[in-house]
Amino acid sequence: DPFSDTWDFSSPVISLWINRFYIYLGLYSNLMNFVQLFILKGKKSQEKSVPKATGDLMTNGCISLQNKEVFVSGVKIFYGSQTGTGFATSLAEAVTSLDLPVAVINLKEYDPDDQLVEEVTSKNVCAFVVATYTDGQPTESAVWFCKWLEEASSDFRFGKTYLKGMRYAVFGLGNSVYASHFNKVGKNVDKWLWMLGAHRVVARGEGDCDVVKSKHGSIEADFRVWKTKFLARLQALQKGEKKPCDGNCKRGQCESSVHACTQVEGEEEEPSESTSEEESGTEDHQNLNSVVDVEDLGKIMNCVKKEKREKEEQEEKSSLVRNTVKNEDSERRTMITPALREALTKQGYQLIGSHSGVKLCRWTKVFILFKCCFCFMQLLYGSRPGPKAGAKLLSHPAIPWMLVLYHVCGLTLLWQLCHQEPGFR
């Protein structure tokens, strides 16, 4: 029989049966790989979706409210402080009294590169409580956040609408004794967020440690006043009110704050508190992309020009100090800024020149892993096992060890992917 040589089914079947233990072992290990993978992925996505899930239930924690539109799903309080979380915690307690979920986040543990853009759609309100230190620098914990924000705000790739939809408020901690750098970090964070298109829901608060000059007598009093305004605004936002101003205010009063690129709490007239917060009504400069009242164009342009002038002045100063001889290379606009370079390298990208980065996609890695598994199985069991080859190969004493080694390698790779590969999270 010409087929008996090549298609003797009994022999491979018997050898498979004899070596069934290894087959079970292989299948079991692969099954475990899958189970581990899905458990880990499930855990991660659950962690990420917690704020969203609570967001659906929030207002008073009742499921029946799910159909009701939620205007504020929660408040995130970010702090960059050296001496503690006092103000942030106090704000959190006050927000909790409004039945809103609140998260207090140390800026040290926050990566704006990955996470900030989530706030565009999250319906959260983000409050920033940031201190200023020597020469107008942020605390060590907020250095990366500020650096990232500064670069992003002037990076053409992010654009003026990168954070459009995000709602924020800033309270700066400082001391007016340091006149030239008073509350500089708060001012900058406020400005950079605004430049990226985020909506300021309430005017920036300036806490002043100098009891003589402090507007309300102490930094604590400054904070209390700002907190009250913030909470009032939050309540209005919760109700879905976009513009607390009833429309009877003088035209121009509202607008002045609406379009302000930086606005400090005390700058508005007392009765126009509503107007100060009007910008939450949300027509900031980002609306340049939509419909802009021609009357407002002048103000917007002034603001943009002011920003540009300030930046140019800053750049001029720093370049004078650094070097008088201009380096041609530094003048060239690099696509990968230092902050971006750091972030991309952290994420495992291989950078090419000053313009690109490449990374093996996680699915390719998983595919390679399973392809290896498939090839190995083919090698072991044969895709069309001949009468003797399969049995001979399978009965080799090294086979069980190879199998164990293979699965250990597979599991190690999987573990690496899940724990060390940032993109896999």
Ligand SMILES: Cc1cc2nc3c(=O)[nH]c(=O)nc-3n(C[C@H](O)[C@H](O)[C@H](O)COP(=O)(O)O)c2cc1C
């Ligand atoms: C060494 C030092 C330098 C400071 N430099 C500034 C400054 O340049 N501008 C400013 O507004 N405040 C400055 N401050 C005041 C702090 O911002 C202020 O004390 C603030 O409350 C600190 O907040 P924290 O204790 O939460 O970190 C400085 C304080 C210290 C101790």
